[in-house]
Amino acid sequence: MKRAYDPTHSPGLGAYVALIILFLYAPLAVLTVYSFNGGNLVTVWNGASLRWFEAVIANGDIQDAALNSFIIAGSATVLATLIAIPAALGLERASRRLGVALGSLFALPLLVPEIVTAVTTLVFFASIKLRLGLANLVIAHTVFCIPFAMMPIRARVRGMGETLENAARDLYAPPLAVFRRITLPLLAPAIWSGAILAFVVSLDDFVISALVGDAGTTTLPVYVYGMIRRGITPEVNAASTLMLVFSLILAGLGRSLSRRRSRR
Amino acid sequence: MSEPAPRKPIIDLEGVSLAFGPVRAVSDVWLTIASGEFFTLLGPSGCGKTSLLRILAGFETPTSGRVRLEGTDVTTTPPHLRPVNTVFQSYALFPHMTVAENAGFGLEMLGWPKQAIRERVAEVLALVGLAALGDRRPDALSGGQQQRVALGRALAPKPRVLLLDEPMSALDLKLRKEMQNELRRLHREAGITFVLVTHDQEEALALSDRVGVMKEGEIQQIATPRDIYRQPVDSYVADFIGEANLIPAGELDREGGGLVMVRPEDVSLAGKGVPVRIEGRLLELRFLGSIVEAAVATPGGTMIRARFPSAAMEEVALPPGETVGLAWPDAAERHLER
């Protein structure tokens, strides 16, 4: 049967994309399968088992590290989001020049290589002798979470324009009521997307946490990195798989939020 | 230039200008609008009519000049303190609120009690023919229905003036005609002042008590639709409103230069005994159903269009290329300086 004319059809493209998707997912799948290995050796399959997951969950150090990660990510997300909301509104209302200048400044944490952010923050904290334990890391994480929290909000503010806010003002809403009744509800999905993004990025961080943190502030990636350095064990696989699953849950949450937004 | 306003003035613009950097969007506008009037600002896009409307609503503060509402200076009064409501071009319905919540928003902001809001919203939705749709979200409505919600929402707080910013530009032709009738009815029933902004001259002529024609931030002429059409002040207005033949006065052997304007429907092919105003070469005769349109090129190079009933065609069955005489009554022509 001859194909109907389709301007965008390219032979083999579908197969190529399938290969790329395999490239993206196969390593994650391999890790997941390995983590169900019941044996003591990574490379020798000894039947499927949840034994190493149990070991990870019972590991007090991992529990502490995970708790640290969540405290830091949670605090940094809340702070970054609270800072990003007014900043996104301000950037879109600013004159072109000011908007570009401030926009580039706020993008700095994205542009400067992570390792540089890590060591300069380390140098800065050491110089001013700031030793607040977890709070040091919360500050460092808040900084690089701000641009991520801000991105979706800015896009939404831009897409919204000023008309709806003008309509509310025209209907006798004073500035605070405009913000509370119109701006905030319309931004809410974007605020949530930004917050999830910030949370994921904070949990993801290794370099900054490793350099800026100290013995009492070990985060989950820093702890797991240490495990990997000591040796590849089934427990590392199980811990990694748990982190993988948690990331996927967050990704799903983010997607369902963005879908709800696009239905509006 | 402006006609005396027929009733008590409600809006006074006194030398209002608005500049965005070097761009002057509105330039020294003096305008008085009477209470209860249906006033239209007409002009092509970019002529400053929307900026002028935004000044009335309070979204823009004029660079110079004053805005008075019922005699009170409101030049710098923010929009939420002006008894003026707007129907926005894209309707600007709040997507996260129902139709009834949209319609009641202004009343809520004015601090009306809940029960009173409910009653007024029901009244307004009935007025715009949406009584059954109060619980819908705006995105579940058709374009015409959204337009009605926007109207109802703006009318609900009983504003002194209703501003309409190209409210019908997003509707198709049939709906637009329907909404025009609707607007006239609402204007009659609400008994308040309407200020409409549009680029559609037919809409302006059909709806308004008076029309202000704008060009490059300035009002060129303010008059009733009839006067705007019959007695335009210059070639810009003549050309923008309807179709106009603009013939250099020299071609008609008139003194003093300038242009002579004649509407195509007033021009006829001169028969026997009718004095010929100007002669030209017939380029084409186009049959348009009830009327016939003739295009005639004068020796001076001006193209003149004439429109007459199809019935008259039998008498003038001429081939293109023929030289013909054109005629029109004295009362139909108007001398324009520019």
Add this chain to the structure above:
Amino acid sequence: MTQRASPLLLTSPALAVIGVFMLVPLGYGLAYSLLTASPYGGAELPLSTEGYVQILFQRDFDDSLYFSPTYLLILLRSIVLAGLTSVISAALGLPVAWFIASRPARWQGALLFVVTLPFWVNSLVRTYCWVLLLRDQGLINMALQGAGLTHEPLPLMYNDGATLVGLVYNFLPFMVLPIYAALERLDPRLIEAAHDLYATRRRAFLRIVLPLAVPGMRAGALMVFAPALGYFLVPDLLGGGRSLMIGNLIQSAFTSGRNWPFGAALSTLVTAGVLVFLVIAARRGRVEATP
């Protein structure tokens, strides 16, 4: 306009936080690069350019300088690997982006989600997966030996190739997204028009799709090159000592090396390089966007 909070007021919290905890630390980094190393980490006066000198030279026993290319090679490797990562990601990502952009609208969201999902996974985990694949007892070597293709494990890890694979794996989604954003706006009728004007499929792709994808690839390169340049985890876990990149060098200067001025000098150099690269790229992008 009169009643609204000013842009400066609204942005002031962000300005304060990023100013104090990002801009000021970068200044401290610059300052430290011009100090003398303390023996136990940290830095002290007097002012010195030693940190920068050490990038290119080493000191002999008699304190004379001699040129040593070790660090220069690491710098060059970082630039080459980050550049290759951008180019390979663009080449791999372009067909993917085009495939997604040319699907019906209802499929596009789902496909994008599938392609970007791995980006949500913790980067340590993503990199670690490749350790499981590439190491001597890794899946690939086990499979090759099991199939009798080799008897000795192939040295797949601890080389530039492993680092490059890891970098591409980490950054590919960053390239697909902007190219997709550029191609999404492409009207399929443009391709119909090209076919109508006798273009073959290949030529329609080269003359219509590719030029329209270039701005997306440029945006993608911005998002890939700069972070890849200073990336730490991939060269650390997959490259090992034989494929060090500048991120590893900086990290070790601040930890085991206890040479903060040297690390700060490298940081300053990289930051300056990246910012200059970004400014030039943004300039060029703007010039080409305004015909």
